[in-house]
Structure formats: structure tokens, C-alpha cells
Amino acid sequence: MPVRPRLTPAIAQTRRAVRQVLAELAPKKVLLAVSGGADSLALSAAVVFEAKKLKIEIAAAVIDHALQPNSKAIANQAAERLRAIGVQEVVVERVVVRQTGEGLEAAARTARYKALEKIRLKQKAEWIVLGHNLDDQAETVLLGLARGSGLRSIAGMSAIDAERRLLRPLLDLPRQTLRQACADAGISFWDDPHNEDSKFARVRVRKLAGELEKNLGPGLAEALSRTAASAAEADEVITDLATKCVKKALVKTGARQVSYQVATLSKAKAAVRRKALHIICQSAGAKNISRTQILALDELLTNWHGQKKSSLSGITVERVANQLVVKSTKPLTPGAC
Template sequence: MAPQHPAVAAVRLGVRRALTDLDPGATVLVACSGGADSLALAAATVAEAAPGSLRVVGATVDHGLQDGSDAQAARVVQQLADLGVDETVGARVVVSADGSGPEAAAREARYAVLGEMARHFSAAAVLLGHTLDDQAETVLLGLTRGAGARSLAGMRRSFEVFRRPLLDVTRAQTETACLVLGLEPWSDPHNDDDRFTRVRVRTRVLPVLEDELGPGVAATLARTADQLRRDTAYLDEVTAAALAAATGPDGLSVVVLADLHEAVRLRVLRSAALAAGALPAELATVHLDDLDRLVTAWHGQKWVDLPGHLRASRSGGLLVFRSVG
């Protein structure tokens, strides 16, 4: 047997590691847009799923945001069938921006329908094609938002039924894998549209960093995300326990909150605000600092307005969140 091309081997290794805990006969759903990343992912999943070991369902989602998107979706379905998946499925979603922007709205719609597909096929895992380069871009975008360790931790390797096997694989490797395997990936025009911040990070910012700081910047950013994600996971556990201890039937105990370490207290306040209905995309550090002053530097101030028509106030030793408007 001829040796595998290194790029093909790298993609297959990522998939193999992501599938090791699945039971024989389990169903795996592979999300595929037809781009190099997800097409290489689909090919590797079929190759790693030995006959009878796993059932592979290839899935594509048409967001309807571009002319000819239905034809592209049909092309992807055919490509998946040609790769040898056991079954294919496609869905068209309606993307309605709710103030979070078209990218976020499309992502939310895509995950929702992929979740529905996973339930329909009783899939043990849904594989996503995000790469090391995507992770580096996510870290840089998080840095610009100033959203703390949670944003710098980047994308999770797995959550709920979703898994990202290619976070250690570069975009160059997936493109090379497609070339070696004779696959023809689709080039999404949105990936070259510099109206999108992520595209500017990809085409302008990262290349400058690589030129000025030396090669390997993307890998370093992705590695940093891994390190921060472990710390964040632990802090999330501590935060959940602290929030439970502070929460009463009528609000959060100011005494309990004030006794927490500042790092944990701010996380608790963020979790409480989100649970009460604050908008995650708009809840910023300035809001959390104002909430913290209600706990640690209260001088009779009335309330703090939060994004999402929410108001927090201190009364009778409790921090209370109420909907307004």
C-alpha cells in the first residue's frame, strides 16, 4: 500500500481521534458546505469508518444567502454520495438577522438544523470542519472584543453532540488533501468579502503577523486557546457552584457575592445576567463592572440597565434582575 500524503494523513488522524469513543454501529453526521475543510473532513470520515463500524450521514445546509445556493447544495449532496457516505441529507434554512449580524444569524440557524438532523438520525456525533486557522481567527476576534479568557479560549473541541476534529489541521492541509484526493472544493464568495471582519482578519491581519513576527503565529494562537480553554472549564465549574450558593428565591445574596474572589464574582454576575435574559453578544465588561459596584461599592445607586431590556438593582441585601420595557 502506498503511503498516505501527509495532508491526507493529518486530516484522517484528526477524525480518527474524534471517533475513538463511539460505539460500533453508531451514526456520525458530517456537516459539509462543499468547501475544502468540510469536504476533506467528509472524505476522511468515510475512510476512517470501516465498513460496518460506523454509519456516516453527509449533511449540507443551504442558507439561501446567495444566488444559486440551491444548486450548490445539490452539488454537495452529490459529492457526498460520490465519497461513499451511507446517506445524504440537505436542508434549507431561513436566516433572519436579529441584531446579531448575518454571520451569527446564519450560524445559529445552521446549528439548529444540524441538531434537528442529529436527532432525526440518532447521530452520536456531528462533525464540523473548523480548522486551526479558524481557531486562530477566532482568538484574534475575541482579543479585539476584549471579552476576556472566554473569548480568547476560542472554539471548543466538542460541545453537546458537536465535535471539531480538525482544530489541529491547517487550511493549507485540507486544501492539499482535496487536491491529492481529486476533490473539487467550492470557494464561498463570502470568504473573500472584506465587509466581514473575519475575512479581513484572515486575509490581512494574520498574514501581517506571520510576516512581521515569523511563521507559526496561527498555531501559537490556537495553542493558547487550548490552554485557556482548560482554565475556563475549571472556572466555569467554580462559577456554577458559587452562583447556586448565592441564588435564593428572590434574588442573589449580596453577602455571598461580596465574599467571592473578584474573578469568580464577575463570572457569577455574567451568568446571572444571561440567565435573566441579557443579550450575550452585547453584555460587555462595562455592564459587569457596574453590576459589581452594586455589590462591592454600593452607595444607594438605583439600578444598572443591561442589554436585552433588563435592569439589575440592589434591595434588601439582594441583587435582583427584572425585565423592563
């Protein structure tokens, strides 16, 4: 690989996207999350180039999910390519993927992010930098639409996720641009065969997106990305209003029980009220909360006629006189979101 590849449009676009995010945040050190694929290696090359000018330290992590027979060799090859690009501090870590009811994809993602966060803390890096691109964002929106789980699910991925310390500077660049950036720089990359395996939901969505683009014309990924941005903005406003509503409605908190004023919650607009209920349940420890469950809880506020308490994954919610009472088997964090 040339030490200084010629500046092609693909390389320039990738560097510019990285520069905008890193210059805004000015971190002292970042951790690159690298699979060995084109996206993460194009990202790595751009970060190496921009970090020198911005005086940012770099480390990289390659997570071996041990889901393919040659996964160890693939991970080590990715580490070698990172060192050739100019990343000297590279950690290769194998994780155990424990399947849950959410499937192999979700289990692998959970194991990966847990390992990345552990490495980030050990490396004293401020952010984990990921190579998600425009096409990934479009696929995420389509998956969210299919699940029908609200604004948050179609808001896609955030370029800057402060809560989880994640950066995704390439969300506006298509996958092909990143592959071209690697080709232009002489960087070899690995094509994961799982990306063609239709047993995975994301792969099926990827193929569907390709068919939709053929039938509807070019620009589908960009349109879905704009939809995600609009949904994220709306969700931010609703979440802010709902959080304030929850705090205002809070009556009493205990180790395993929290009470909220029905009158305060019921006065809120439907979108804010239901988001407030989601926040209340989530802070009590409930997971995978469905819209059907939220609508049933909403009935306790707006159509009360003596309903029985509702149970949601480890918590119960019931109306007692003029209060909404949330109980959990674990200590609660009232109003957290």
C-alpha cells in the first residue's frame, strides 16, 4: 500500500466526513472498531490521516465473534492491515456469542459492543469510532419500519451517540464510496460471507432495498436517511417533553416502587404521554416494550374503568386511585431515560 495514496474523490469524501466529526469533538484518543471489511478499513485510513493533523491518539479493536471456522485468521489479518495503514495500537479480542430470543445477529452485536466498551475504557479512549455508512442507515430504517416500533426505531443510528460513546462519521457516504476509497488507497479488505446469507434479517432487508431501488429509481438510501434524520429530530423533542412530564408527575419513590400523578400524565398530548409511559417502564427495568403494551397502560390514564394491573418483563403497572404505581423486582431509577 502506498504511504501517500493519491487523493481521489472517494478518499477525499471519506477524510472530509471524518474530519468534520473529529474536529468538532476534539478528542484526545479514539478507538476504531474494525471488522476487516471495506467500511471499517476506509474509516481507519481516514482517521489515521486526519488524526495526525488534529493530534489525536488512535487505538483499534478487532472483535472475533468466533462464528466462522477461520475467524481467528480473519481477525489477525485485519490487525495486520491496520498496522500497515498506520495504527500501531491494535487489540484483537475473541468474544463468546450467547444466543438469546432476539437471534444470532442481536447476540453478536451485544457481545461486540460490550467488548468494545471494555477495550475503550482500558485504552482510555473517549470515543469508539464505527464504520456504518449510508446504506447501513437505510437498512436500519427499513428494519424499524418493518418492526413498527415508533419514531426511535426509524430514527436510525446517530452520528454522535454521547450516551454510548459512539461515533459514526460515515453515515452520509454510500458503501460503494468506501469500497472505492480502499481500492484507490491499495487497501485489501475482507468480504464477510454472512453479508450474503439470507438467514439474517439485515441481509434480507439489504436485498429488498436493492430491489426497491431498481423499481423506484435511484436515491432510496438518501431518502431513507433523510427520513431517519427527521424522525430523530422529532423523537428528540418528544423525549425532552416526556422526560419533563415524568419528573413533574413523580409523587413518591421507594426501593422497588414509584408512583406518578395520573392527572399530570393524562393532560399531556398523546405522543408525549405515551413516550412518558415508555420512559417510566424503561426506568423500572422493562425491556422490549411494545406499542400494544404502552397503549394498554395509556388506557389506565385516559379510559380508566377498573382494569387489572399490567405486567411487563419484571415490572407491574397499575392504577391506584389517582396514581400510577410501578413496581419492580429490582431497585428503580425513577424518571431516568
